[in-house]
Amino acid sequence: QKPILLQGHERSITQIKYNREGDLLFTVAKDPIVNVWYSVNGERLGTYNGHTGAVWCVDADWDTRHVLTGSADNSCRLWDCETGKQLALVKTSSAVRTCGFDFGGNIIMFSTDKQMGYQCFVSFFDLRDPSQIENNEPYMKIPCSDSKITSAVWGPLGEFIIAGHESGELNQFSAKSGEQLSNIKEHTKQINDIQTSRDMTMFITASKDNTAKLFDCTTLEHLKTFRTERPVNSAALSPIFDHVVLGGGQEAMDVTTTSTRIGKFEARFFHLAFEEEFGRVKGHFGPINSVAFHPDGKSYSSGGEDGYVRIHYFDPQYFEFEFEA
Amino acid sequence: DPFTPRFDPQTDPFWDPPKPLLQDPMKPPGAAGSRAMQATRAALRRRFLLSLAAARGQRVTFILCQHGRVGAVGGNDGGAAAAFQVDALQTPLGVQRAALLRGRDVVAFGFQVAEK
Numbered sequence: 001q002k003p004i005l006l007q008g009h010e011r012s013i014t015q016i017k018y019n020r021e022g023d024l025l026f027t028v029a030k031d032p033i034v035n036v037w038y039s040v041n042g043e044r045l046g047t048y049n050g051h052t053g054a055v056w057c058v059d060a061d062w063d064t065r066h067v068l069t070g071s072a073d074n075s076c077r078l079w080d081c082e083t084g085k086q087l088a089l090v091k092t093s094s095a096v097r098t099c100g101f102d103f104g105g106n107i108i109m110f111s112t113d114k115q116m117g118y119q120c121f122v123s124f125f126d127l128r129d130p131s132q133i134e135n136n137e138p139y140m141k142i143p144c145s146d147s148k149i150t151s152a153v154w155g156p157l158g159e160f161i162i163a164g165h166e167s168g169e170l171n172q173f174s175a176k177s178g179e180q181l182s183n184i185k186e187h188t189k190q191i192n193d194i195q196t197s198r199d200m201t202m203f204i205t206a207s208k209d210n211t212a213k214l215f216d217c218t219t220l221e222h223l224k225t226f227r228t229e230r231p232v233n234s235a236a237l238s239p240i241f242d243h244v245v246l247g248g249g250q251e252a253m254d255v256t257t258t259s260t261r262i263g264k265f266e267a268r269f270f271h272l273a274f275e276e277e278f279g280r281v282k283g284h285f286g287p288i289n290s291v292a293f294h295p296d297g298k299s300y301s302s303g304g305e306d307g308y309v310r311i312h313y314f315d316p317q318y319f320e321f322e323f324e325a
Numbered sequence: 326d327p328f329t330p331r332f333d334p335q336t337d338p339f340w341d342p343p344k345p346l347l348q349d350p351m352k353p354p355g356a357a358g359s360r361a362m363q364a365t366r367a368a369l370r371r372r373f374l375l376s377l378a379a380a381r382g383q384r385v386t387f388i389l390c391q392h393g394r395v396g397a398v399g400g401n402d403g404g405a406a407a408a409f410q411v412d413a414l415q416t417p418l419g420v421q422r423a424a425l426l427r428g429r430d431v432v433a434f435g436f437q438v439a440e441k
Contacts, residue, residue, distance in 0.1 A: 012331070012337050012339055012340065030334060054334035056332075072334035095334065233331070283423075285424070285425040286339045305339040307340070307408075
């Protein structure tokens with residue numbers, strides 16, 4: 001089946017994310033436009049206008065009432081999903097790199113970059129207490145004095161967050177007290193993306209060290225490694241099969257100088273247990289920056305440096321595939 | 326900065342034009358704001374989008390910088406982005422099934438308008 005091409009950004013895609021039900025796909029890029037699309041046919045539902053710089057991250061809450069975005073314009077914004085209205089603006093001292101709603105949709109967390117003398121922080125706001133956002137006073141702010149945070153997700157039940165750092169480290173921080181619960185260093189270079197499994201027992205990391213790795217959410221035990229020969233920008237876990245999709249590629253500026261790498265912009269599929277690649281999907285004109293599985297596992301999407309987002313519905317063969325041991 | 330250009334909001338290696346060596350003397354700063362200028366831009370833009378739509382599915386010749394010339398079939402690009410999506414791009418290295426031509430690389434393009 002031919003992929004659906006979403007063309008609504010004029011700069012590199014930074015992140016794409018489905019809502020819980022999968023009927024909507026949110027896309028953000030290095031331009032200030034936040035788009036939302038119907039995933040079934042690629043029709044654009046609308047845009048969330050307000051950011052004035054590159055948008056690094058996006059998330060939707062459990063019942064798709066709210067949308068959260070973080071930007072290089074030093075703000076994290078909350079939007080009403082349906083009307084597009086900006087509900088809240090949290091000003092920060094530096095770019096917002098990663099953001100997310102907790103399981104219940106009541107608490108938002110975001111990390112800010114280490115820039116211009118400002119430290120890297122993870123901030124937590126409880127939306128049920130309007131004074132926190134009004135006064136820009138998060139109920140908790142965790143400083144990261146060492147390696148800055150490059151990706152972060154909520155753990156199961158909203159008890160902790162899992163943060164990936166530019167050093168390749170992974171940390172668990174309590175969402176109640178902010179204390180560091182656990183730490184592991186398996187990657188050797190920065191972690192570009194972290195995504196949890198649908199049941200939130202595991203998460204996968206994508207790293208500049210050319211690998212993606214699978215970990216247990218609670219213990220941070222390193223379970224699997226998926227190897228490629230170029231930086232992995234994003235990784236996602238299939239909700240229905242033991243499959244993983246990785247997206248990455250050389251930086252566009254490297255491509256012009258090393259001609260042997262031209263055209264290698266594919267999404268790669270690995271079998272979870274065997275750590276072996278079983279498929280590749282070409283199509284992007286530049287490196288892939290973000291991948292996401294549809295919650296029903298029957299399709300996946302990829303966003304690239306070329307500004308395109310591609311929605312791929314799997315052929316019947318994908319569902320009949322049996323990995324030969 | 327250990328962050329690659331991918332994480333730099335000011336640069337976008339895929340899209341950014343190469344920096345000009347000299348300032349353009351024909352372009353005074355802040356000239357884009359006048360109403361007449363905006364009307365002209367809107368009219369030109371509309372004509373450009375109509376021509377893109379007419380080129381869909383037709384054989385198109387692209388004239389590129391430095392006298393480069395390639396043929397292709399007009400693609401399904403909506404015209405919003407700064408690039409031309411084409412099918413069956415003929416290049417000296419062979420035919421590319423689908424390709425993206427950066428807007429800044431294209432000087433002109435021409436095609437036969439299909440007869441109704």
